[in-house]
Amino acid sequence: VATRTEAEVGQKLHGWTCERIEQLEELDCKGLLWRHDKTGAELMSVEQPLEENKTFGVVFRTPPEDSNGIAHVLEHSVLCGSRKYPVKEPFTELLKGSMQTFLNAMTFPDRTCYPVASCNLQDFYNLVDVYLDAVLHPRAMKDPRVLAQEGWHYEVEEQGKPLTFKGVVFNEMKGVYSNPDSLQSRTLLNNLLPDTPYGVDSGGDPKEIPNLTFDYFKGFHERFYHPSNAKFWFYGDDPPARRLELLDEFLTEFERQEVDSAIRTQPLWPEPRRVEHAFAVGKDEDLSKKYMASVSWVLSTDKPDLETSLALEIMNYCLMGTPGAPLRKALTDSGLGSRVTGGGLYEGLAQPTFSVGLKDIRESDAQAVEDLILATMTCVAEEGFDPEAVEAALNRIEFMNRELNTGGFPRGLTLMFSAVNNWNYGKDPFEGLRYDAPIKALREKLVVNKEKVLEGMLKERLLENTHRLTVTSKPSAEEGPRIEQEEKARLEEHQATLSEGDVQALIDATKELKELQEKPDPPEALASVPRLDVADIPKETSKVPTEAGLLGGAEVLRHPLLTSGVVYVDLAFDLRGVPGRLLPLLSLFCRGLREMGTKKSDFVQLQRRVDLATGGVSASPLISSKRGSPDPVAYLIMRGKAMSDKVDNLLDLMAEIATEARWENKERFVQLAREAQAAGRSQLLSAGHAVAGARLGRQLTAAGWANEQVGGLSQYQALGDLMELAEKDWPAVEAQLRELQECVFKRTCVANITADEALLPGVDGPLETFLGRLPEGAATPSVWSPELTRGSEGIIVPSQVNYVGKAANLYNDADYKLHGSAIVTSRLLGTTWLWDKVRVVGGAYGGFCQFDVRSGDFKYLSYRDPNLKQTLDAYDGTAAFLREMEVNADTLAKSVIGTMGDVDKYQLPDAKGFTALVRHLLGETDEMRQELRDQILGTTGDDMRRFAGALEAVRSGAVCVVGGEDAVRGAAEELGLDLRSPLAAPPTGNA
DSSP states (O other), X not given: OOOOOOXXXXXXXXXXXXXXXXXXXXXXXXXXXXXXXXXXXEEEEEEOTTOOSEEEEEEEEOOOSSSSOHHHHHHHHTTSOBSSOOSSXXXXXXXXXXXXXXXXXXXXXXXXXXXXXXXXXXXXXXXXXXXXXXXXXXXXXXXXHHHHHHTOEEEOOSTTSOOEEEOHHHHHHHHHHTOHHHHHHHHHHHHHSTTSGGGSOTTOOTTTGGGOOHHHHHHHHHHHSSGGGEEEEEEESSOHHHHXXXXXXXXXXXXXXXXXXXXXXXXXXXXXXXXXXXXXXXXXXXXXXXXXXXXXXXXXXXXXXXXXXXXXXXXXXXXXXXXXXXXXXXXXXXXXXXXXXXXXXXXXXXXXXXXXXXXXXXXXXXXXXXXXXXXXXXXXXXXXXXXXXXXXHHHHHHHHHHHOOOTTSOHHHHHHHHHHHHHTTTSOTTGGGOOHHHHHHHHIIIIISOOOHHHHHIIIIIXXXXXXXXXXXXXXXXXXXXXXXXXXXXXXXXXXXXOHHHHHHHHHHHHHHHHHHHSOOOHHHXXXXXXXXXXXXXXXXXXXXXXXXXXXXXXXXXXXXXXXXXXXXXXXXXXXXXXXXXXXXXXXXXXXXXXXXXSSOOHHHXXXXXXHHOXXXXXXXXXEEETTEEEEEEEEEXXXXXEGGGXXXXXXXXXXXXXXXXXXXXXXXXXXXXXXXXXXXXXXXXXXXXXXXXXXXXXXXXXXXXHHHHHSHHHHHHHXXXXXXXXXXXXXXXXHHHHXXXXXXXXXXXXXXXXXXXXXXXXXXXXXXXXXXXXXXXXXXXXXXXXXXXXXXXXXXXXXXXXXXXXXXXXXXXXXXXXXXXXXXXXHHHHTHXXXXXXXXXXXXXXXXXXXXXXXXXXXXXXXXXXXXHHHHHHHTXXXXXXXXXXXXXXXXXXXXXXXXHXXXXXXXXXXXXXXXXXXXXXXXXXXXXXXXXXHHTOOHHHHHHHHHHHHHHHTSEEXXXXXXXHHHHHHHHXXXXXXXXXXXXXXXXX
16 A cells, blocks of 8 residues: 655655645545646546545546547547557557546537546556556547547448448447437537537547538647646556656656636527527327426526535425425426436536426427426525525535545545546636535525525526526427438539449458458457466455344445444345336336335435435346346335434434335325336437337346336336326325235345444344334245247337347257356457447447346347448347357456456445345355356366357347337348337336
8 A cells, every 4th residue: 555645835856846745535545646847737636545445537628519429439538558558459458458447538518528446556557557548648639530430431332232331339329319318418418508619529420520520620639639738647556656756657748838728618698599499209109198398497606615616405305306395296296297307506617507398398388387496596595595404405515525435436536536526627627526614604504594595596697697598309200310310411412423433442441441340359459458377366265244143134245444423224124025017117106115105204304304314225126147046126215314323314214115105195206106107218219229129038038028117118017007006096006005015024034234333232122123024024935937938129219220139048048058168258259349339330339248147148239220220230240250269368368357347347435235135145156256256267268268158158148239210120121120110109007
């Protein structure tokens, strides 16, 4: 572990000068701001000796001038080879052979970020080295074929054939623009801040991307990807002085350059504005309630200070942050639409914005939505926020800041984004990392003195603010065909200007690009990309400390881990007593537990009590196959967290929710069902690969069938029947909800407690009281015996891209016996064959495979894919690729190391405790995990090639495609697809 730097302000070290040193008490660490002497680059170096998950990032301000997608295309392209690493895709080489805990790049509306993270110091340095060379010396600046591949190009393979557009970003953005929610958000931002870089789309409009030229591409990199425009970030336990040294090694060859990248701000309007736009829907859809309306504001001319920013967060939470918050509740209760949209406050740009609206409304109700928003805000401003709601919001925001629970996302990167949120606009980067003083000041003002700070903000920043934009989004069955015809006409017009020689040049360019894409990198080039050795990987599997026991009829698992005073409680209730007919209701039941109130409190008061005393309570199903068993494992898991002095409050609330939930409120339940239906529609349009994967899984195992009933297309289609039944016979629905409650909540649950060791004994008393309030007995098992019928499906949605899936069960269909090498091989396929064939050559945004070692399911899936049959051909070629693949020592080592990075992925303490619970429920012992680990580490090339035999079973597996009508119908006969159009009519029946 590195020690902290004893630097002083003004000190010079390795080409840098220290400009500021701050003790960050909230994080218990020190932050230093350095400036590079030669280039003026800035570095924020946060020294945290207790954080093994080291993070690095470089951020460039990249304000776009139009919607040709330059910033987005460049973000993709710089990771396609560099001066020091002359391979086609160093990014994928890192994915193959790194223990990284984060590896990606992100395009924001005004900046581009390149963050990495790893717990292994040498691996961390490898990642940093490759990324620095990539952004500063990319191959893409000398090779136009990178722009062609990642951005766009004309594709034609023989004379007389029509031209098409291809390119990874081009197809990615086609997928984005096929999603009405994404399209509305983009329209809103472009029109709310029209005189700034936010007035155009940094991701790229598919109509504009083909206007991007190579000269403009190079010029943008020269202007903005210069150290003088760079902000570097380090966080963790790596040696601080080495940070300065390794950066200087890269920066020393550059000279300081004046870079005009300041983000222009939007002057506020003297009066509100209105915008309308159309979005594509299917020709058979009912358009009567498919409109969307939103109202948005720019809240100030500049970035607010931290106290003001936190006050805005609290105001936003009080208005919108919970189902019972007045603005969200008023919109939901109105019955005008299905789901509240907009998200409220957003502070990630140069100026804060606020947006709220409703989707699935009638055209005639757009004005009513706007009127309701303004009337509700006026009422709250005049009558004031409920003081208890204000205190609850303050507690919630303070808990989140103190806990800093970032899930699987590295904490250091969350902190980087907080710093950059100020730093990018010339503000203090340290301010975003502090919260103690402003929260204390706000608690004094809002809770102690009862000052009307929030009401004043609501009036000034929203109600009296004339910089207001109303956006109405109109469904159109003609919009999709119009966009397709416009693209076709553009291509035909261009092709008409080409001579036979011009066309031949494009044919040759298409061929050359494909040959380049399919040609392996030279071994010596691949060897240049740094990696760890397999010997660096620990041989022993990590174990979560667990003390198992019994208490009050329940099994209890206790995990003594450092949690900084937070106690995490997970309660697993067996779902095997739930009849299969009730599974489509289960997700709504879980949500209703928290959002329909209890005998003591309506749902508004219940949320407030949760926020006042805890860090949150949730409920969700866990359904999985179990190794060696055809029967699924199924639990409803309630999760909660609180500071140690509030554990009794937490468990009291969890008991109340489990045993006293109220189900008689038909109107509230129908609201939840409408929101779930709207979410299902959004999933069909933006995450078709997940829908396809679930549809394939339902054919293969009982667990796959159950999961799809609970959260897939089957559940989406069952919602229509459920809402119809609720209107006709509410007591019947209420009886089903009560039946679920009786089936699920029994005293014989499994309790899982994760906390600091000294705090664990103090949980037993409240836990025993909790268990005493539950009904005795165990769940009476219901037999889920679905008929697992195989077949191929085509799911038609209004989309410009496809999501293509194919699957089989290797245990049942190929008689495959699990060996750890299958995990290594599956991962290798995702970063070689499928990456190359589906993404690089095919132009899809993603192509990958999934092997579930518990069930034996093997699935191929693609994401935002312009192709269909070509992708299936690539899937079917996988086994032959494996058989013919030469596996040298470097390829094998990378594959094993990358797989171990997944196996040993970094987890925060609460995640470690929860993972231990899941393993316990699934019967996965440390000995089983060690055996699999030994097999992974011992994987050979022969093991990989042998897996090809199992994959032959997938060639005859089922296909599921989610995509546009022309593509799906065009392939239906050849592939034997059973067609369905789930959006074409009000959902009825179960799929």
